[in-house]
Amino acid sequence: MKLLWGAGSCAIGIHILLEEAGLTYDTEQIDVAGGETRQAAFQAINPKGKVPTLVRDDGSVLTEFGAIATWIARQTSEIGLIPEDxxxxxxxxxxxxxxxxxxxxxxxxxxxxxxxxxxxxxxxxxxxxxxxxxxxxxxxxxxxxxxxxxxxxxxxxxxxxxxxxxxxxxxxxxxxxxxxxxxxxxxxxxxxxxxxxxxxxxxxxxx
Ligand SMILES: N[C@@H](CCC(=O)N[C@@H](CS)C(=O)NCC(=O)O)C(=O)O
Missing domain, CATH: 1.20.1050.10 (Glutathione S-transferase Yfyf (Class Pi); Chain A, domain 2)
Structure with missing residues (x-):
């Protein structure tokens, strides 16, 4: 999977979760300040034009911090990134x-x-x-x-x-x-x- 992130952005929270979970992943820096999220190439991946964007191994794309965070937590439920209770x-x-x-x-x-x-x-x-x-x-x-x-x-x-x-x-x-x-x-x-x-x-x- 690959996390698309931008300097200074909220995507850092997702990067941290990938790291805390010990998952294998790639990252790609997007020039958010330079407007790359508004360009056609990025919008073809995520039409919302936002990072974090997670491209999974099967090519499907997850957007929205909460959705991506929940999915990562479910990959390693034993770590408790989402509490069991x-x-x-x-x-x-x-x-x-x-x-x-x-x-x-x-x-x-x-x-x-x-x-x-x-x-x-x-x-x-x-x-x-x-x-x-x-x-x-x-x-x-x-x-x-x-x-x-x-x-x-x-x-x-x-x-x-x-x-x-x-x-x-x-x-x-x-x-x-x-x-x-x-x-x-x-x-x-x-x-x-x-x-x-x-x-x-x-x-x-x-x-
Ligand atoms: N609702 C989205 C918000 C994401 C968001 O606002 N991302 C900002 C960076 S922190 C962004 O990509 N901005 C680029 C833009 O609006 O062009 C989420 O929860 O992931």
Missing amino acids: ATEEARAVEVMAYVEGTIHGQGFARIFAPQVFEPQDAVHGKLGVRRQGRDIVERGFAILDPMLAAHDFAAGDRFTIADAALFYVERWTSKQQIALPVHLQRHYDRMLARPAIQRVRQAWGET
Whole structure:
């Protein structure tokens, strides 16, 4: 299988899951900032024009962070990337969905691409949309923070798909001068110390 990824993108969460799962995979860097996801060649693979995109060994393509994460977790169920217990599984999916749908999809998306939300007013609109995105992100982190007070990981006492999702939004905060609440900062520091995450960051040329 091959993971299509882009520098700085949420695809790092999927790369981390592949590494944590110990699966065999290839990667291909896509020039997201340079617009490669909008080009015909990429859209022939994923018409949504997004990374992460996972091309499986049979040529079929998986898109959407949650779907790809779930599929990877199911390849190595013994590792517990999705908890066996139904309530813990629901908690992991709950955090992952909140990260993808709200903190990323509504919050950071407004910060990174305000023109998508306010195409009419190129200057003032962008500022307002970015502020709105920041509020959504900060509120989202404030909601998640108490959950990390009781546990080391996003959905309990072990690393799951939720941690991979939470990690990618935590790491977006520094360039935006958004302060992480205390328990999320500790979670982020714990994630940075994981060997799998260090290997991925090295592969991405970050360390
Ligand atoms: N809903 C998608 C969102 C993926 C997404 O927004 N990816 C961004 C990078 S973090 C992207 O590929 N952007 C390229 C573009 O919009 O052209 C998912 O969960 O995978």
